[in-house]
Amino acid sequence: MNRKQRFELFVDYFDKHMPVAETELQYNSGFELLVAVILSAQCTDKRVNMVTPTLFSAFPNAELMALSSPDEIFHYIRSISYPNNKSKHLHKMANMLIHDFDGKVPDSVDSLQLLPGVGRKTANVVASVLYDIPTMPVDTHVFRVSERIGLSKNAKNPLQTEKQLVKYFPKDKLNIAHHWLILHGRYVCLARKPKCQECGITDICDFFQKNR
Numbered sequence: 001m002n003r004k005q006r007f008e009l010f011v012d013y014f015d016k017h018m019p020v021a022e023t024e025l026q027y028n029s030g031f032e033l034l035v036a037v038i039l040s041a042q043c044t045d046k047r048v049n050m051v052t053p054t055l056f057s058a059f060p061n062a063e064l065m066a067l068s069s070p071d072e073i074f075h076y077i078r079s080i081s082y083p084n085n086k087s088k089h090l091h092k093m094a095n096m097l098i099h100d101f102d103g104k105v106p107d108s109v110d111s112l113q114l115l116p117g118v119g120r121k122t123a124n125v126v127a128s129v130l131y132d133i134p135t136m137p138v139d140t141h142v143f144r145v146s147e148r149i150g151l152s153k154n155a156k157n158p159l160q161t162e163k164q165l166v167k168y169f170p171k172d173k174l175n176i177a178h179h180w181l182i183l184h185g186r187y188v189c190l191a192r193k194p195k196c197q198e199c200g201i202t203d204i205c206d207f208f209q210k211n212r
Helices: 003-017 030-039 045-058 062-067 070-077 083-100 120-131 140-149 158-168 171-187 206-211
Strands: none
Touching (some): 003 171, 030 045, 045 070, 062 083, 070 083, 120 158, 140 158, 140 171, 140 206
16 A cells, blocks of 8 residues: 555545544634644643633633733633743733734734744644644644554654645645544544554554554
């Protein structure tokens, strides 16, 4: 099986078995999505979703968050990983949104990366989910799962993985493929003990073929 065939079979399987795949972060606006994705760095979506209702109640928009302080934001997100850094990032990000982007979440990956606390993965997630821009955000799940299956080969960092996946996935499947990989990694292809007995793509998986 060549690489192109592996991608085709992957898409065929998930098209049939997971036709709807979306972010598990809860949000009601572009601003809320941006905040939630920043908070989700090195933290579970489940934990983020436990924190954001009270945070968004206090700061439903960039204006109110910009008028607050990192210490005040910290109070709401202290159970999140790296709350000190993230509270500072959120405060600076809200101020930049107001002063540089008229309070609106930018609609390009490059512009998003200008915001404090927003790296390439976060920018790709927001661009994909909010604006339907075809991107491939690479988090730990995507990095691990794509390498295990054999969709990516010998990638040394997330950017190398991203470039390989973008090259082989059809452009119109990039956004949903990102969620397929994340959800598969979150619930089936676990980091320490993958549930191969529950997996429907073992026939195209390098890891399974080598270790069965």
